[in-house]
Amino acid sequence: MSETLLELKDLSVRYTTDGIISRAVNHVNLKLNKGEVLGLVGETGAGKTTTALSLLSLLPKYTSEVEGEILFQGKDLLKLDEKEIRKIRGRHISMIFQDPMTSLNPVFRIGEQIADVIRIHNEGIHPQEVSDRVDSILSMVGIPTSRKREFPHQFSGGMKQRVMIAIAIACNPDLLIADEPTTALDVTIQAQVIKMMRNLQRELHSSVILITHDLGIVANFCDKVAIMYAGEIIEYGTLEEIFDKSRPHHPYTKGLFGSIPNINEKTDRLHPIFGLTPHPSELPSGCKFHPRCPQCMEVCKEGNVPVYYEGDYKCQCWLLAGKEAAV
Amino acid sequence: MLKYTIKRIIMIPFMLLVIALLIFFFLSLSKADAITQMLPQQYSPEDYYNLQHELGLDRPVIVQYANWVWDVVVHGDFGMSFKTRGPVWKEIGDRIPTTLKFAAITTVLTVALGIPMGVIAAVKQYSWIDETLNVVCKIIGSIPAFWFALVLLLIFSMKLKWLPTYGVSTPKHWILPVITQVLPGAAFYMRQVRSSMLDCIRKDYVRTARSKGASERTVIYRDALRNGLLPMITIAGSVFAMMLGGTVVIENVFAMPGLGSKVVEAINSKDIPMIMAAAIMLATITCLMMLLIDLSYALVDPRIKATFVSVKRSKKVKHRVTKEAA
């Protein structure tokens, strides 16, 4: 069960537009085991989507630069050429995008769009078999097979996202990346989609990276949680470790939890995190969070921040690591 | 679909009536010139009034207009030419095929040339080929068609003597006029195709297609191209209108016997019935072509097509429900 599927080693992504360099992802180290569900949590602009796109080499070719290693089943994806990476996309790693409204091609029937990915990865497959597989996938995601001859605009947002999920799981991938799959949907539909995804994940035993900023969904779905801030993973651990309030945490994580109302506790007011996420083109020195941190110390302002390890758990903060690092 | 088509077809006569009124109004401002041009050098005021009465130009404009419409609609009669005193239709009718043929050939060539160039420029954005096409298009777009025609005439017909100068008698005669129309048209169309394709290449569904593992070729020539070319159908309609407008000038330079050269000739001789007939013919052709293109767009785009189909289907369902209820 604990076989490593994916390992990011020192992954960095830089964008260059009009001479301005944006460091969207900075030295990310991450491990994902087979069958595991990882929640990647963070604010908008924290580099979650960029990390996900870099896994599939879908970043804009001319403006982005990727460094580090992405080991998937032992192979470094960054060293593969276009042809090889195409065999991975959709077959071994597939992705569900944020906005189902624009992510489906408006001029093709949805059955066709699902059949597409099956045909790409199974050359010379019999048309009847393709059609059968499309039917079975549609029923898996809860779409009546009779609707496969319809066009995307005839579907509601939730149904479109189901189609997207159907496309993503059509080839039974080892890793499914879901990039805020529910953000664009109504709250009631969100719950349905998440429930369905969880059931599918159990059925198919694939690993999932769930990108979200909704801690409720994380609590419902994930085994592991990684908190991202300004392109860095600042805290990583099991669901229990991250959600355990009795443990010490990164101040940002505390802030995230503090900005969500807790139904069991009586609180007069929420505690939002003050300030804005820094723009990746002008990250602060030292700990990227220090200008907004309520517990900021002198050491935080310059230099590298040490990482505190405890088994698989890690946290990049002077508060936790300081005791050992200071020695 | 049928309802939409019928609605559009009904609209056309009304549009033409408004256009006719507009042109009629402006032309009637110059009726004095029209009359004096028909009179001999020396004429008495009496001659003037007689002729004015004879041509029906002494009545109020709106009455003249109503008469004109009545004659055209009921009798299919475009009136008598002021200049030749013969029926206008006789002179106009022969000229329609030439103009139609010319506009059709140039439109088809423009589209056929513009699409591949635009797609290549978009796919290879910022490459030398894109930059070159861009510069060439900009230059062509700044050259007036008639001057371009003159230069081509001078070089290929007069100096090199490869091609004939005037008329339409052989296919060779068509080469220069077609080139002068198609080049600026293709430059315009190419820019539209390019920007539409660039738009589509950046769309989310193209990223989805990539994430499926589709090859770059498939992504561009299947997923992006279809979406990118859909709006180009409508633009092709404007290209046709452009080409038809262009005939007015090009037919003049190359002395082609078409509607365009007739309009200019008629305007220069203040032949009001002739101008009306030729202008309305040109407008009718444009309107019909636009209708045809809008309809074909509706047939091709699933989003529009589906609205018609679903209307039909929901009606069927309703029908069934009421039947069952009964």
Added chain:
Amino acid sequence: MAKISASEKAAKKSSLKRNSQGREVWRRLRGRKLAMISLGAVIFVVLIAVIADFVYPYKTWAIEQQASLKLLKPFQDWSHWLGCDHLGRDMGARIFHGTRVALLIGIGSTFLALFLGTVLACICALYGGKADLIIMRIIDILSSVPHIIISLAICSGLGNGIWQLVTAITIGGISIHTRMVRSVAISVAQMEYVESSMALGGSAGHIMFKHLIPNIMSIIIIQGASNIAGNILIVATLSFIGLGIKPPRPEWGSMLNEGLTYMMRYPFMVFVPGIALVFTSLSINTFGDCLRDAFDPQLKGKA
């Protein structure tokens, strides 16, 4: 300047005053060689139109015929460096004065058509409903006929002259401007700040001048810049087929028409005015494109 966060940029954009946007556009323009070259060319053309009278007095040079100089080729006599036409009128003088006519009509008709188009578009965007429907129907009708045919009809009705031509080209051009500006104005009119201004009881005029116009100003300027050259070409075209400016008044299109007869043996008769025409429209077009890029760098290379 380069290091402004996205949020700050957005905040800045919304509170942008026109002069600061102008400065920003100028800064971007100055950075591009092509923009500066084309701007120089445009200024050169305008300068020619301004100084035409000082260099070549209208009556004696551009109109008066001198039989001895008939069809003098260019660069032979330096006091008539562009040569003389078939009536012995100095080509240089006629080109210089023709510039004046071309710019006057090109700019005048663009300005008028844009003004009318913007007013119509704003009415469409603000009042919507019936007003929008009626205006757009009229625009549909106007644009269902090739532009040149409307201009032709108006020209033949009104006669030949600068203001008649301006009217003809303006009416022909209104439809395209109204459509273009309307699509932008409608999206602006649906913005929250316009809605809130309406909710606060802002009058239509207030909303139009305070919110709509400043926000669509850039599209208006871009439209205008790209339209002037087109209109200059239309003027020349109309004159060429004998409907615009009539000789003896110097106009490039009618000069080309006159040159037609002598084209074979004296090609300079069609090349000199033609090159003036292409140079003018090319430099205005190029500058218009650069202006568009400078206004909206994201649009660069599109449309």
